Amino acid sequence: MNGEARESKWQRARNPRPIFLQERDQRIVSSVYEFGFLTRHQIQRLFDFNCVTRVNIRLRMLFDHSYLSRRFLPAIKGSSQALYFLGPQGVDLISQRIGIDPAIIKKKQRNYYERKELFLDHDLLLNDVRIGVYEALRKLPDTRLDQWVSYTDCLQEWNLRNPKTGCQSKAALRPDGYFRYFSGDKLFGCFLEVDRSTMSNSRFQSKVKLYLEYIRSGLYPSKYGLQFFRVLVVTETRQRLLNLKTATAQLTDRIFWFARADRLREGSLFDQIWERPGKPGTFSLLE
DSSP: OOSOOOOOSSSOOSSOOOOOOOHHHHHHHHHHHHHSOEEHHHHHHHHTOOOHHHHHHHHHHHHHTTSEEEEEOOOSSSSOOEEEEEOHHHHHHHHHHHOOOHHHHHHHHHHHHTOOHHHHHHHHHHHHHHHHHHHHHHHOTTEEEEEEEEGGGOOEEEEEEOTTTOOEEEEEEOOSEEEEEEETTEEEEEEEEEOOSOSOHHHHHHHHHHHHHHHHHTHHHHHHSOSOOEEEEEESSHHHHHHHHHHHHTTOSSSEEEEEHHHHTTTOTTSSOEEETTEEEEEOTTO
């Protein structure tokens, strides 16, 4: 065969072209670590790559030089989707940039890389929502992100007392994420629940009850420094949104806000796209 062999999507090039690591390259690697993994399209959204060819070339070079690793999801039709994870050289880069032991970074990345496809689909949607938050913040000069806490660091645990028996049991709540943002000088806190229709309405009601118990525990102000929070529930379909909103309304008309994921992908997080249980109309998170 004449010319160079075609690059394999599965293997790194044996003799890749030299790479000069630009600041944007380092931020891409840092974002992959922060999110756990990202698709090419998600990286485009985060870094405003206008050209698919350019981002593909850059990601290929970061892969060939071991700053990124990747795996492919099975495809029913068309080409399979690549998920980019932190590579061996990326571990060293992140360790130097933020001063974390490489062993800790490797352990965190191994957990992501070995996740089953069912959970990867959930995490992909969660990453889409998170990027939608960032896109919306860029559109409004008077808003800014104060803090983002990933689900791995979002576990809430407390002792729950049964009022009838007096017995205590351990309560545990793990949201999909938590973030705080400023609108002007006002600070808002939100837990995030990404729903892919894998939970029954009754199980979702159990989670609603757990959030209400968490309010009563008094732990939120001491942990996050705010008195109040919202729970943002993001669904994939309109019907699922209505089902969960109705199930929630049977228990409370407080704290829960509902929207479809496709609306957030348009960078419209702060628009009037949110619905609330027991209340007509739509609402904005700036209210």
